[in-house]
Amino acid sequence: MFKVLICDPLSEEGLKPLRENPTSQVDVLTNLSKEELLDKVGNYDALLVRSQTTIDAAVIHAATRLKIIGRAGVGVDNIDLQAATEQGILVVNAPDGNTNSAAEHSIAMLMALARNIPQAFHALKNKQWDRKSFIGVELKGKTLGVIGLGRIGAEVAQRAKGQRMKVVAYDPFLTLEKAEKLGVTMGTVDEVIQVADFITVHTPLVKETKHLLNRAAFEKMKPGVQLINCARGGIIDEDALYDAIQSGKVAGVALDVFEVEPFVDHKLLTLPQVIATPHLGASTVEAQEVVAVDVCDDVVRYFNGQAVKNPVNLSAVPKDVLKKVEPYLQLGEKLGSFVQDLANGLIEEFRVVYSGELQDIDVSPITRNVLKGFLRSRLGESVNEVNAKLFADRLGITVIEQKTSQTKGFTSLITVEVLTKAEMRKVSGTLLNGLGARIVRVDEFIVDVPLEAHLVFIRHKDQPGAIGRVGMSLAEERINIATMQVGRAERGGAAIMMLTVDKHVKAKSVEKLKTLADIEDVIAIEL
Numbered sequence: 116m117f118k119v120l121i122c123d124p125l126s127e128e129g130l131k132p133l134r135e136n137p138t139s140q141v142d143v144l145t146n147l148s149k150e151e152l153l154d155k156v157g158n159y160d161a162l163l164v165r166s167q168t169t170i171d172a173a174v175i176h177a178a179t180r181l182k183i184i185g186r187a188g189v190g191v192d193n194i195d196l197q198a199a200t201e202q203g204i205l206v207v208n209a210p211d212g213n214t215n216s217a218a219e220h221s222i223a224m225l226m227a228l229a230r231n232i233p234q235a236f237h238a239l240k241n242k243q244w245d246r247k248s249f250i251g252v253e254l255k256g257k258t259l260g261v262i263g264l265g266r267i268g269a270e271v272a273q274r275a276k277g278q279r280m281k282v283v284a285y286d287p288f289l290t291l292e293k294a295e296k297l298g299v300t301m302g303t304v305d306e307v308i309q310v311a312d313f314i315t316v317h318t319p320l321v322k323e324t325k326h327l328l329n330r331a332a333f334e335k336m337k338p339g340v341q342l343i344n345c346a347r348g349g350i351i352d353e354d355a356l357y358d359a360i361q362s363g364k365v366a367g368v369a370l371d372v373f374e375v376e377p378f379v380d381h382k383l384l385t386l387p388q389v390i391a392t393p394h395l396g397a398s399t400v401e402a403q404e405v406v407a408v409d410v411c412d413d414v415v416r417y418f419n420g421q422a423v424k425n426p427v428n429l430s431a432v433p434k435d436v437l438k439k440v441e442p443y444l445q446l447g448e449k450l451g452s453f454v455q456d457l458a459n460g461l462i463e464e465f466r467v468v469y470s471g472e473l474q475d476i477d478v479s480p481i482t483r484n485v486l487k488g489f490l491r492s493r494l495g496e497s498v499n500e501v502n503a504k505l506f507a508d509r510l511g512i513t514v515i516e517q518k519t520s521q522t523k524g525f526t527s528l529i530t531v532e533v534l535t536k537a538e539m540r541k542v543s544g545t546l547l548n549g550l551g552a553r554i555v556r557v558d559e560f561i562v563d564v565p566l567e568a569h570l571v572f573i574r575h576k577d578q579p580g581a582i583g584r585v586g587m588s589l590a591e592e593r594i595n596i597a598t599m600q601v602g603r604a605e606r607g608g609a610a611i612m613m614l615t616v617d618k619h620v621k622a623k624s625v626e627k628l629k630t631l632a633d634i635e636d637v638i639a640i641e642l
């Protein structure tokens with residue numbers, strides 16, 4: 116059973132994946148004060164929010180059993196991602212569900228701004244039939260500057276072209292190919308703001324975009340420019356904006372987002388040139404349903420042990436790739452755990468080699484699981500796929516992911532190699548059709564062993580009686596052998612036994628096995 120706390124209003128329809136999941140308990144507690152949130156968050160495994168609840172480091176530190184934070188929307192600037200990652204908390208969002216709604220809202224704001232619709236309506240409500248004060252401008256033939264041409268920016272650009280506007284855009288991460296496909300002219304931020312009649316921003320709020328439109332930027336803009344911000348408060352410097360409106364440089368502004376939200380009183384709203392909505396870009400029935408379904412789906416996937424679709428603090432993997440790597444996640448974790456039991460001493464290098472059908476796809480989710488399995492045995496349960504790489508970095512372990520065309524006859528093969536000052540240990544595994552996860556090689560020995568809970572790895576001399584003595588010794592401890600594989604490098608030389616047994620082999624039984632003639636090393640492995 117996992118407990119989910121929902122802190123901001125989410126679509127009830129969208130909560131179905133969670134409500135229908137028999138192993139989840141959902142508590143909807145909106146409008147909690149910071150103190151109440153700090154007090155309650157420690158009881159939950161999952162936390163779902165929109166933009167209103169701030170998940171800062173204090174909340175994360177109080178969230179001692181939290182495993183996943185779901186942001187039912189795009190922007191994660193209200194979540195301390197660094198603190199979440201360090202604590203091994205996965206953050207997921209819903210990046211696609213509200214694109215259309217946010218783009219439509221931006222266009223609605225653009226048109227309302229150009230034709231003074233809110234101001235005119237307000238006058239009418241105040242019983243004034245005033246046609247002179249609200250003469251607008253046409254969009255046709257005007258230039259729209261789009262800053263940030265991602266999902267929403269691109270949709271806005273396309274719609275603006277439908278209004279016969281010219282579109283120029285700035286986005287440092289956009290390929291020319293995509294810009295060409297959208298039929299948009301790209302430029303630097305200065306080039307864009309110098310030619311635009313209307314400017315709309317669609318970037319995330321990050322260090323680089325904080326006050327991107329500041330006093331210096333306003334000076335470069337055309338006199339009478341109009342601005343739209345349906346992305347994040349803080350991309351436009353509100354104090355500089357206020358002054359630019361007062362000076363007449365900026366003729367109109369449409370704002371859906373603000374530097375501090377929520378508020379009831381804002382100095383920008385005292386100006387007649389400013390129209391505004393209270394962060395409504397994503398507030399449609401359709402968007403809310405989809406974003407809630409998307410985060411709830413990911414939460415359920417997470418607790419079912421499946422890879423999530425929209426991770427924020429892990430690299431995202433496309434759906435078709437996820438489908439291919441998913442069956443290997445558990446194999447990866449078990450191989451990591453296995454090789455940890457084999458290797459002694461300070462680890463210098465940790466290499467995961469992929470071949471066969473894994474050769475051409477993004478295997479990073481598997482590598483994270485291998486590393487998690489490996490580090491968990493050393494550092495405990497606090498290690499997970501979210502923070503495994505961070506822990507490896509801190510331990511000075513170099514993690515290398517490698518691909519090779521050498522399949523050794525398997526459809527796919529994962530080999531984990533661990534290099535310490537003293538030795539190099541390696542183990543290879545695969546998924547065999549109908550037989551599940553198998554270990555197929557340990558160091559230089561070929562084996563075929565199911566990856567089961569209790570394993571015993573024995574190095575011995577290839578001499579008559581060695582196998583029998585091991586069997587007898589385990590029988591005396593009432594440990595039943597389920598399967599046994601024997602391999603040797605050469606007749607009479609170094610050899611190994613790989614046993615799967617029905618119960619945990621305790622340290623004293625391992626020590627007893629080590630005293631037997633021709634037995635060189637014994638390792639009990641728990642997966």
Ligand SMILES: NC(=O)C1=CN([C@@H]2O[C@H](COP(=O)(O)OP(=O)(O)OC[C@H]3O[C@@H](n4cnc5c(N)ncnc54)[C@H](O)[C@@H]3O)[C@@H](O)[C@H]2O)C=CC1
Nearest residue numbers: 190217263264265266267286288317318319345346396397
């Ligand atoms: N008002 C509302 O209710 C909503 C607001 N949003 C906000 O809209 C923004 C954009 O969302 P999406 O388009 O879905 O995100 P996205 O990630 O698809 O697009 C963001 C774009 O900004 C670009 N970018 C990043 N740094 C930049 C920089 N320094 N200068 C210029 N461009 C830069 C990226 O390359 C990317 O193309 C986010 O801040 C999001 O939080 C999203 C949905 C609803």
Ligand SMILES: O=C(O)C(=O)COP(=O)(O)O
Nearest residue numbers: 165166167188189190397
């Ligand atoms: O998705 C986003 O980034 C938004 O800004 C939407 O915010 P909301 O979920 O409506 O509080």
